[in-house]
Amino acid sequence: MSTQREHQEQQEHLADADVPAVLVLEDGRSFAGQAYGAVGRTVGEAVFSTGMTGYQETLTDPSYHRQVVVMTAPHIGNTGVNAEDMESARIWVAGYVVRDPAIRPSNWRSQGDLGTALREHGVVGISGVDTRALTRHIRDRGAMRAGIFSGADARRPVAELLEEVSAAPLMVGAALAAEVTTAEPYVVEPAGEHRYTVVALDLGIKGSTPALLAQRGIRVHVLPATSSVDEVRALNPDGVFFSNGPGDPATAEHEVGLLRKVLAAELPFFGICFGNQLLGRALGLDTYKLPFGHRGINQPVLDRRTGKVEVTSHNHGFAIAWPTATDTPVDSPFGRVRVSHVALNDEVVEGVECLDAPAFSVQYHPEAAAGPHDAAYLFDRFVELMESRPSPASVDDKERGDAPA
Structure with missing residues (x-):
């Protein structure tokens, strides 16, 4: 990757930090953060993944279709992304939740930045979230529907966002x-x-x-x-x-x-x-x-x-x-x-x-x-x-x- 591309991706990452985002669970609890990946809105089933590595394989696993994946490991994106670790032709997760995204990747196999890859695949994500508290909440209450809203959508009333989350289809009965x-x-x-x-x-x-x-x-x-x-x-x-x-x-x-x-x-x-x-x-x-x-x-x-x-x-x-x-x-x-x-x-x-x-x-x-x-x-x-x-x-x-x- 060229130095110019690395500089561009770092600037995009810093720009994301200025874009507000909010995660809303179907039981009404919400978590504020910053946009990570594409800006917009998405809904799906909130689930957590305990893997400290292998986030790219998780993202490209079709089994995660229609799921908002919460990463329990605090630092995500450190090794970037590459073509070799793709498990399918695209990123399948409905949304992505992390605590601290890497400012820049640092790995000899890296061919790009994770935040940029999420944007390119249209995946709406959120960073700056207390994923430990979120994971404990899901463990206590069970997997539930969730929505990520960033940019202008993040400024809408939470009650209005909750209605959108509650209207999302359940995983039970889903033929995917x-x-x-x-x-x-x-x-x-x-x-x-x-x-x-x-x-x-x-x-x-x-x-x-x-x-x-x-x-x-x-x-x-x-x-x-x-x-x-x-x-x-x-x-x-x-x-x-x-x-x-x-x-x-x-x-x-x-x-x-x-x-x-x-x-x-x-x-x-x-x-x-x-x-x-x-x-x-x-x-x-x-x-x-x-x-x-x-x-x-x-x-x-x-x-x-x-x-x-x-x-x-x-x-x-x-x-x-x-x-x-x-x-x-x-x-x-x-x-x-x-x-x-x-x-x-x-x-x-x-x-x-x-x-x-x-x-x-x-x-x-x-x-x-x-x-x-x-x-x-x-x-x-x-x-x-x-x-x-x-x-x-x-x-x-x-x-x-x-x-x-």
Whole structure:
């Protein structure tokens, strides 16, 4: 980056400090600050992320669509932004809340300033907020709708702004996969020898996921969320993958129906995050909204198969409701199912495994973008599942695949 560009971005940052902004929560509490990023107004669900690093991966994760993300780490923007760390083609968050934005980035990989990137993507943000107090408020009251208003909008009466926040749609009942999925199928070729072919249903997929599959010799066909079973069958896959994504899993009837056909065909399946919730619903389990969700890159999870504790990356506001004690398997239309992973902070189900079908899923992000790499073994576990079934099964409309949830 040229010195002239750096000077321009610093001047824009200083100019933002003179533009008033206010964050208004749906319960009436408000926080005053300064504009950060685009100037204007935005609404969404207020959630907090505990990651001290990896803010660019968070911003470009489609799972954060329609969410106002509060960063608990006080200093944001220190490492700037770069093209390599983008997890998708755009910034997806509805709004961004930070305490102390960096005046200038300082990192050898930096190709630009975070505040400038937010402006270029039209993301309305706010800085100068006591994010510790805001996070404690959300933890006490639960995730709620919020609005960020800057410039002229920040001078409007708070009561008027609150009406706008209260009119925003809730996350419960929101069907968002179709808003973030790829418009057209695409292929990520394997690195080295081709071993397996996997269909990945894009519910809000991050770029790191097909890349990690490709590193294991897998050709990945990424398909839109609206894809049919015939489109999956035509690719003759060795396995099927369902990605992370935003929204309420109870709305994903088409995707759950497709997954039931995959399970009926005994085709190896691996799902993460939203894909985990959809596997639960395909197995006849319910899902529910967490009070404030799990977000960040420091969440401890127990793998019950190995007894090891993993530090993992999370972004989910919904979870699978287990009908009994989580150490007790339950029956499903596709055989017995057990809880394979559990969150150690609150005992939330973080993974399920079919005991009579080749399928498993986890609620967190083993692609670790950003985050620790403790859970990368799950991609190898998926490969092992496909190795145990070398001949692709035929995906069809077997009767039990159409069983109700």
